[in-house]
Amino acid sequence: MATPNKENAPQHGTTGTAPLLLSRVAGNASAPEILIATMHGKEAVLAPALALLGFQVLLPVDYDTDALGTFSGDIRRPGTAFEAALEKARRACDAxxxxxxxxxxxxxRPSQSLFPGARNVELLAFVDRESGVEFVEYLTxxxxxxxxxxxxxxxxxxETRALLAEIGWPAIRAMVVPNDPGEGVVLPExxxxxxDHEAALAEAFRVCATHSDDGLVHLETDLRAHMNPTRMASVALVGTRLIERLRQEGYASAHPQFA
Structure with a gap:
């Protein structure tokens, strides 16, 4: 994953009263700019292909994508997964x-109304505020x-050790909450x-057991991409579809805009 370079980083907009710092992670400095709106390291698998397509790839430092929902359930996603992906991109552009x-x-967590029969879905949205082009690519x-x-x-x-082994812990990180976040509100605290280590696991169990419905705790995979290599692989997989769609839409080095 590229490390944000805060020296000579371009600054285009503001968040509140403070300048929003942008880090250049790939591509030629004279190329058309594109953001990867993430706080979980997805630029590691998306930036190289976007740079090859002809973009200068920028990362908005400290951009809070969690404001549009978290897997842990302490921030509920407003609307559908499609709407959330597009809104993340729009807000990054506007900011x-x-x-x-x-x-x-x-x-x-299966959404049969949107993805019948699917166990899980990964989506990537693209937004161009200049041309009005917007689309979402996804795989189930x-x-x-x-x-x-x-x-x-x-x-x-x-039971705990068996579930941790199934998760692939600690290479894949774990999340602990009192009750299943798919079934109700979870408080941030x-x-x-x-x-990723025993002491943190024990402390999480201690706190969550005091707030659970039955004295048990809810243990699951941490689905954030920088904590879960299999999730990062899924993002990369959908990224190949996104790149192909961008080519079809005319976003490539051969296009006059990207020459």
Whole structure:
């Protein structure tokens, strides 16, 4: 993953009263600009292909994509996954003045009204504020590992160890909350994400058990891309469809705008 270069970073817009810092992560500085609207490292798998297409790829530093929903359930997603992905991209453009953006969204609790029969979905949205072009590419049943279950509030319990093994922990990080976030509101102070060692697991179990409905805790895969290599692979997979669609729409080095 590219490290934000805060020296000589272009600044196009503002968030509140503070300048929104942009980091150039790939591409020629004279090329047309595009944002990757992420706070979870997805530029690692999306930026190289976008640069090859003819873009200068920028990352809006400290851009809060969680404002449009979290997997942990402490911030509920307004609307559909399609709407959230597009809105992430639109807001990034509007906040920075960069006319184009790519943003992702995942749906890992089945939504049969939108994706009949699908277990999970990965989406990538593209927005061009200059031309008005907007679209979403997506794939269903992507290879992201998503495992969840209720376990005793004891990290050493056989049920807990079995579920952790199924998650692929600690290479894939864990999340602990009192109750399933798919079934109700979760308070931010009761959400423990990115867990990768025993001490953090024990503390999360201790706190969440005091707030759960039955003394058990809800343990599941951390689905954020920078905490879950299988999710990052899914983003990359949909990225190939996005790049092909951009070519079809005329966004390529051979186009006069991208020469």
């Amino acid at each position: 920075t003045g960069v006319p184009r953006a790519v943003a992702s969204e995942g749906s890992y 049943d992507v290879p992201t590992r998503f495992v969840k279950g209720r376990v005793p509030a004891d990290p050493a319990a056989p 009761q959400v423990f994400k990115g867990i």
